[in-house]
Amino acid sequence: MADPYDSLRDDPAMAALVDEHGELSIEPAADPFERIVISVVRQQLAIAAADAIEEALFDHFEVTPTALRNAPVEELREVGVSERKAETIRNLGKAFADRDYSREAFAERSDEAVIDELTEISGIGPWTAKMFCMFALGREDVFPVEDLGIRRGMQTVYGNEMTRSAMVDHAEVWRPYRSVASLYLWQVVD
Numbered sequence: 633m634a635d636p637y638d639s640l641r642d643d644p645a646m647a648a649l650v651d652e653h654g655e656l657s658i659e660p661a662a663d664p665f666e667r668i669v670i671s672v673v674r675q676q677l678a679i680a681a682a683d684a685i686e687e688a689l690f691d692h693f694e695v696t697p698t699a700l701r702n703a704p705v706e707e708l709r710e711v712g713v714s715e716r717k718a719e720t721i722r723n724l725g726k727a728f729a730d731r732d733y734s735r736e737a738f739a740e741r742s743d744e745a746v747i748d749e750l751t752e753i754s755g756i757g758p759w760t761a762k763m764f765c766m767f768a769l770g771r772e773d774v775f776p777v778e779d780l781g782i783r784r785g786m787q788t789v790y791g792n793e794m795t796r797s798a799m800v801d802h803a804e805v806w807r808p809y810r811s812v813a814s815l816y817l818w819q820v821v822d
Contacts, residue, residue: 636772636809640816643805645789649816656815660770664735665728666695667768668750671760672720673713685712697733701725720755727753735769743774766811775803775810785817 637655641647661667673689674682688711693699700721708718727733738746743765750761759778765771776782777796786799794802806813 636812639809640806640813646806646813646816649789649819653816653819656812656819658766658770658772658811658815660735661768663695664733664738664764664768665697665724668724668760668764669695669700669721671763671767672717672724672755675717675760681712688712697725697728699725701729716755720753723754724756738769743771746771766814772811773808774814775800775806776814777803779814781818781821782814785820788820789817 636657637650640650669689670686673686677685689695689708692707692711693703703718703722703725705715705718705722708721709715713721731737738749741749746765746769747758747761750756750764751758757778759776762774762776762778765774766776777799783796783799786794786802790802803810803813
């Protein structure tokens with residue numbers, strides 16, 4: 633398999649980003665459950681607000697499936713988590729505990745199978761499932777077109793209005809490193 637950076641350089645615009653930002657990489661998280669909870673907390677929030685809520689959540693709770701499956705919604709709300717996100721976090725705790733989810737449990741499953749499995753959990757949509765594949769499991773070929781930063785990055789780099797479908801089509805040139813390419817698109821908007 634080719635080096636991700638050599639492969640991404642086949643796209644001239646991406647080559648410029650690789651040269652500008654160096655070799656960015658996707659690594660699996662130490663704790664996949666913690667990582668998906670972080671993704672839920674960060675949904676549709678400004679970075680500073682998400683950082684503050686994440687810090688309060690980790691200070692106040694043991695972030696494990698067993699602890700959070702039964703965490704009172706009111707206590708989660710006290711640390712800044714919305715009621716809907718509190719229910720989602722509880723649903724995740726239950727699913728991870730009941731189904732014995734771990735990195736190993738997902739290891740042999742395709743990205744699509746992982747996304748399908750996670751989106752069966754109430755409150756988990758495609759964006760969160762894709763963030764899990766990328767940042768919890770370290771999968772290198774996921775393209776989260778649902779992410780506003782990705783769409784803004786695509787528009788900035790390629791200079792034209794693109795539909796999500798056109799973005800997905802364009803991202804095919806980055807296969808099997810679409811997650812890595814996404815890191816560069818986020819750099820553009822950060």
